[in-house]
Amino acid sequence: METNLIPVGIIGTGSYVPDQVVTNKDLEKIVDTSDEWIVTRTGISERRKAQSHMATSDLSILAAQRAIEAAGIKPEDLDLIIVATITPDMFFPSTACFVQEKIGAAKAAAFDLSAACTGFIYGVSVASQFIATGMYKYVLVIGAETLTRILNPADRNTLVIFGDGAGAAVLGPVETGKGFLSFDLGSDGSGAELLCQEGGGSRLPASIETIEKGKHYLTMAGNEVYKFAVRIMGEASIKALDKAGLTRESVDFLVPHQANIRIVDAAVKRLQLPAEKVYINLDKYGNMSGASIPVALDEAVRKNKIKKDDIVVLVGFGAGLTWGSCVLRWNY
Numbered sequence: 001m002e003t004n005l006i007p008v009g010i011i012g013t014g015s016y017v018p019d020q021v022v023t024n025k026d027l028e029k030i031v032d033t034s035d036e037w038i039v040t041r042t043g044i045s046e047r048r049k050a051q052s053h054m055a056t057s058d059l060s061i062l063a064a065q066r067a068i069e070a071a072g073i074k075p076e077d078l079d080l081i082i083v084a085t086i087t088p089d090m091f092f093p094s095t096a097c098f099v100q101e102k103i104g105a106a107k108a109a110a111f112d113l114s115a116a117c118t119g120f121i122y123g124v125s126v127a128s129q130f131i132a133t134g135m136y137k138y139v140l141v142i143g144a145e146t147l148t149r150i151l152n153p154a155d156r157n158t159l160v161i162f163g164d165g166a167g168a169a170v171l172g173p174v175e176t177g178k179g180f181l182s183f184d185l186g187s188d189g190s191g192a193e194l195l196c197q198e199g200g201g202s203r204l205p206a207s208i209e210t211i212e213k214g215k216h217y218l219t220m221a222g223n224e225v226y227k228f229a230v231r232i233m234g235e236a237s238i239k240a241l242d243k244a245g246l247t248r249e250s251v252d253f254l255v256p257h258q259a260n261i262r263i264v265d266a267a268v269k270r271l272q273l274p275a276e277k278v279y280i281n282l283d284k285y286g287n288m289s290g291a292s293i294p295v296a297l298d299e300a301v302r303k304n305k306i307k308k309d310d311i312v313v314l315v316g317f318g319a320g321l322t323w324g325s326c327v328l329r330w331n332y
């Protein structure tokens with residue numbers, strides 16, 4: 001189909017993870033768990049924790065500056081900043097506004113997007129519409145989280161899984177036939193309560209009681225989320241490939257959401273990909289929700305795992321429940 005839409009791709013990536021490492025052995029001292037249980041059930045060995053003076057925007061800024069440098073543009077060239085996060089600096093204003101000011105993106109509009117672990121995929125799909133229609137030229141999309149701030153220190157179900165970090169990508173116009181080829185986004189609100197932070201919003205405003213009951217912490221029905229994730233990661237990847245007119249045989253590289261090695265393995269099996277075509281860093285960082293995919297993508301790009309013209313699939317799922325995938329023909 002002929003269209004007047006401008007082809008859009010990722011023209012630079014960047015990431016930042018905090019220096020402080022929390023190992024499984026460290027967690028053994030806090031909750032009833034073991035390195036052996038965590039590694040076998042999740043594949044995670046350690047995760048990062050942001051220093052107490054650093055908020056989500058601070059992590060975002062460092063990732064953003066690296067992405068902007070890699071893209072070879074200036075902050076003033078940015079037309080829009082989207083921060084995908086479920087751990088914003090504040091409920092309002094948006095974390096994107098803090099980033100916009102700190103990086104000096106004077107002409108950029110800015111907003112946050114909430115789709116949990118799928119946030120980066122939702123973010124690039126939104127960003128690409130602005131560029132494809134010609135409304136904007138350069139959009140910065142950041143996935144960033146300080147999840148350790150909302151973890152219950154007594155809950156072994158969640159404490160072992162999540163970590164902090166930020167990843168970013170600059171999107172811009174690319175050659176015809178390159179860049180994003182398709183997106184597949186979805187949500188199923190019937191699973192909203194499987195993974196949530198119940199307290200502090202308009203339904204259950206913060207009070208002494210909500211704090212005493214630990215309602216300000218993230219809660220997760222791990223097993224239910226697991227079953228959904230194992231199914232949806234493969235399905236969403238295949239759907240995006242279908243929309244791009246491609247098959248799983250054409251995939252050169254997969255960057256999955258880094259939730260749990262068993263969930264990633266299920267997606268890899270469905271796509272029948274060899275290990276060298278899949279990027280894994282969850283052993284080092286755990287699940288960084290919205291930051292997982294862009295951090296993994298940036299590492300893969302910087303390690304030259306992704307080459308020009310490669311067919312790359314990004315796929316994720318998360319709270320909402322939400323899911324999303326996209327297919328790109330890598331343009332640099």
Ligand code: ACO
Nearest residue numbers: 033037116117156157160222223225226259260289318319
């Ligand atoms: N250490 C030791 N034992 C544990 C731990 C732990 N950290 N956590 C749970 N257990 C115990 C359970 O209590 C249970 O014990 P029981 O049999 O005596 O009741 C046993 O281990 C098995 O528990 P399951 O929940 O069945 O363990 P499972 O194999 O499902 O693994 C896990 C749990 C890792 C949470 C898995 O379900 C999972 O990965 N779920 C998906 C989570 C996820 O990916 N979320 C991503 C979205 S995040 C976002 O959008 C913000």
